[in-house]
Amino acid sequence: MHHHTGSSPIIYTMEELKIQGEQLPIIKGFEKTYVRADDEDTTKKYNDMVDEVNKRKDAFKEQHPDAMEEQIMESIQSQQIEVLGTVLKTRRRKEIRGMGRGGERDLSHSSNCSTSCSRPPRVDEQQLQEVQQRYEQRLKKSKDRAQQQLTEVQRRAQQQFQEVQQRALRVDSMYSAVQSQVAALYEHLGMPPPPPPQFPPPPPDASPPHVSPQNNDDLGDNIELDNGRP
Structure with missing residues (x-):
């Protein structure tokens, strides 16, 4: 699979989607980065991810009939990497196919990689808040300057x-x-x-x-x- 978002890594796409309020930024990031209209393989993989998400939703509803939609989505959000691993498969001592370092590694037969390699990159919430605060401050300054003028x-x-x-x-x-x-x-x-x-x-x-x-x-x-x- 070849991504079509230029030199921007997929993790940046995921961060942008999360800032925009996307509930499943990892799965949607895969769609935005890899899926194209003329690529049947990646389209099928993304559709399989959506089906897997729906299956996990139904299973969670069966176990928790009184659960609200927010609780269901929180559970699915924590399983996005698992969904990718289920659909894309993993190779021994390799990353999830197509995900580079955006997915988990199988370290059961590797002694040279530290534990941190197996963990997917996490979006820094504090950094996102700082970016949002700077944006709001610039917006407020622009409004104040316009009002003064x-x-x-x-x-x-x-x-x-x-x-x-x-x-x-x-x-x-x-x-x-x-x-x-x-x-x-x-x-x-x-x-x-x-x-x-x-x-x-x-x-x-x-x-x-x-x-x-x-x-x-x-x-x-x-x-x-x-x-x-x-």
């Missing part, structure tokens, strides 16, 4: 909106002063004042522009202000 952009947008409002008030005050001067001039000349000019009505909602956090890396470039007369 959004808050800063909203503050700048509010400030710019207030400046536009203040300029509009100054223009309106200047326009009123000019109107008063024009009216006084016409009155001095004894002429009726001209009719006031007609301006379009202001928009119904004069609220600050909305800032959407679609792009947290460049939020400041997404601000659009209406600089027209309110």
